[in-house]
Amino acid sequence: MSKELYLDESTMIVSETDIKGNILYANSDFCTLSGFTKDELIGRPHNMVRHKDMPSAAFKDLWETVKSGKTWNGRVKNITKDGDFYWVDATVYKVTKNNAEERYISVRSKPSSEQVQTAIELYKNL
Ligand SMILES: Cc1cc2nc3c(=O)[nH]c(=O)nc-3n(C[C@H](O)[C@H](O)[C@H](O)COP(=O)(O)O)c2cc1C
Numbered sequence: 001m002s003k004e005l006y007l008d009e010s011t012m013i014v015s016e017t018d019i020k021g022n023i024l025y026a027n028s029d030f031c032t033l034s035g036f037t038k039d040e041l042i043g044r045p046h047n048m049v050r051h052k053d054m055p056s057a058a059f060k061d062l063w064e065t066v067k068s069g070k071t072w073n074g075r076v077k078n079i080t081k082d083g084d085f086y087w088v089d090a091t092v093y094k095v096t097k098n099n100a101e102e103r104y105i106s107v108r109s110k111p112s113s114e115q116v117q118t119a120i121e122l123y124k125n126l
Contacts, residue, residue, distance in 0.1 A: 005033060005086040007110035013088060016095075017104045021046045021063075024103065035081030049078040051085050055126035066094050066104055075111050075119035087116045 007013070013033060016025035026041040034041070034049055041048070050059075054077055065072040071093045079085050088108035095103050111119075 002083050002085060005080065005084050007033065007086065007088065007108075009110055011110060013106075013108040015041070015046065015106050017046055017106075019102050019104070021104075023048075033080065033086055034078065035084075040081075049080075051077040051079040053077055053123065055123050057126045058123065062092055066092050069094055075115055076108070077119075077123075087111050087119070089115060 011029050011033070012027070013030045014025070014027040015023055015030055017023055022043060022045055023041050026036075026038050030036075030041065031038060036048075058074060058076070062072045062074065071091060073089070073091045075087055076090045077085055077087050089111035090106050090108045092104060092106040095105055097103065
């Protein structure tokens, strides 16, 4: 049976991707929550932690927003290596380092239970 894991108030899950969504960097909180090691995460597409309850429309909106240079904020349900799940409040944005190729960063913290409830209702109808 899959169970819900909860972030602490101090948890800050960070990852960085290339323009295709392949993971270039993952911090320790990402490893702790997801159950994957950095070696297992880096180089893999970010959809490796996608939960089946997440609608494609949410990620379409995420990608369109960040590619246009705007910041995306939303609630995301992710799956862990063991098949459990956790909700995050994610803020995703584009960075361009020294005129190099674009990259994307996501910083995630603990959502309120109201935010999670609203997301569950919203995603059901997407
Ligand atoms: C910086 C960044 C972080 C992302 N983090 C997640 C994440 O935590 N979970 C997730 O399911 N998708 C995340 N995505 C979106 C994935 O790249 C992908 O669009 C999504 O998982 C749907 O993939 P699919 O349509 O190939 O199944 C992230 C994208 C970016 C740019």
